Amino acid sequence: QQKVQQSPESLTVSEGAMASLNCTFSDGTSNNFRWYRQHSAKGLEVLVSIFSDGEKEEGRFTAHLNRANLHVSLHIREPQPSDSAVYLCAVSMTGNYKYVFGAGTRLKVIA
Amino acid sequence: AQTIHQWPVAEIKAVGSPLSLGCTIKGKSSPNLYWYWQATGGTLQQLFYSITVGQVESVVQLNLSASRPKDDQFILSTEKLLLSHSGFYLCAWSLAQYEQYFGPGTRLTVL
Numbered sequence: 001q002q003k004v005q006q007s008p009e010s011l012t013v014s015e016g017a018m019a020s021l022n023c024t025f026s027d028g029t030s031n032n033f034r035w036y037r038q039h040s041a042k043g044l045e046v047l048v049s050i051f052s053d054g055e056k057e058e059g060r061f062t063a064h065l066n067r068a069n070l071h072v073s074l075h076i077r078e079p080q081p082s083d084s085a086v087y088l089c090a091v092s093m094t095g096n097y098k099y100v101f102g103a104g105t106r107l108k109v110i111a
Numbered sequence: 112a113q114t115i116h117q118w119p120v121a122e123i124k125a126v127g128s129p130l131s132l133g134c135t136i137k138g139k140s141s142p143n144l145y146w147y148w149q150a151t152g153g154t155l156q157q158l159f160y161s162i163t164v165g166q167v168e169s170v171v172q173l174n175l176s177a178s179r180p181k182d183d184q185f186i187l188s189t190e191k192l193l194l195s196h197s198g199f200y201l202c203a204w205s206l207a208q209y210e211q212y213f214g215p216g217t218r219l220t221v222l
Contacts, residue, residue, distance in 0.1 A: 034210065043201060043213040044155075088155065090211075097143060097162065098170055099211070101155040 002027045004091050006102035013109055019076040021105045023089030026070065032092040033065055035074045037085040038104070044088065048074070051094075079109045114138055117202050117214040124192050124221055132187040132217050134202030142204040144185040145211060146177055150198040161185060197221045 003026040013019045023033075031051055036044040050056040050063040050072065057063075060077040072091075076083060089102040118133045136142050146158040148171075157170045159177040167177045174193060178186045185202055197220050203211040 036213075043215045044203075044211075046210045046212070049210055097145075097160045097168070099145070099157050101157075103154045 002030065002091060002098075002100040004089060004100045004102040006087075006089050006105050008105060009103075010106040011108070013079055013107070015080060015109055015111050016078050019079045019083075019107055019109070021074045021076075021087050021089075021107070023072045023074075023091075023102055024070050025072070025091045025100075027091070027093070028067060028070060030067075030091045030093050032094060033063070033072045034090045035061065035063055036088045036090060037083075038088060039085045047087075076107075079107070081109045081111050084108050115202060115204060115212060115214040117200075117217050119217060120215070121218040122220070124219065126194055126221055127191050130187075130189050130192050130196070130219070132200055132219070134185040134187075134214055136183045136185075136204045139183070139204060139206065141182060142206060144179060145203040145205070146185065146187050147201040147203065147213075148173065148198050149201065153198070155201070158187070192221050194221050 005024050007022045034049045035047045038044050047061045048058040048063045050065045053065050055064050062075045064073045086104040086106050088104045090099050092099045116135050144161045147155050148158050149155045159167050161167045161179040164182050175189045200217045202214040205211045
């Protein structure tokens with residue numbers, strides 16, 4: 001059964017500094033990876049999706065995928081206080097409609 | 112215009128009472144639909160998914176059921192609520208297996 005773990009549990013960064021979040025998964029056949037963020041128990045906002053090894057950039061958000069290492073990361077460039085939220089990693093597989101989420105990283109950006 | 116609506120916004124119910132939560136998707140033809148549950152401070156868990164009208168697949172058993180009576184409608188229900196059903200319920204849609212888009216959620220408190 002797929003297990004998705006995120007680290008760190010919480011992260012505080014200064015405005016403008018790079019924020020880096022990590023996600024590891026257990027099923028090496030997974031090929032659908034997404035990062036979402038959630039503000040205070042509200043709906044989720046998709047940030048970036050990645051399906052093959054390498055890098056995918058969406059604005060200030062960049063995802064890096066290394067399937068051999070079972071690892072996907074999210075880097076937030078020039079974070080703002082409004083980026084403070086819980087960031088969630090979701091893993092699935094094409095053809096499989098089941099999505100497994102990590103527990104999240106709570107990011108706080110201080111001015 | 113909001114594409115996905117969830118109702119009610121919040122609900123307070125007694126243990127043993129019935130529950131019905133709804134989700135409608137506007138402007139999308141034949142979307143895939145999903146129900147998720149998140150305990151307070153907990154990990155987002157997928158409950159059900161539906162690829163077509165009348166067909167619903169269960170992912171996690173929580174003494175809940177789901178139905179898709181129309182192409183744009185997804186219903187989550189139970190005849191008898193448990194304390195453990197409290198939490199935040201999110202509906203989501205996607206086209207094929209592209210990004211999932213989440214609704215604003217329903218906060219359920221079971222007393």
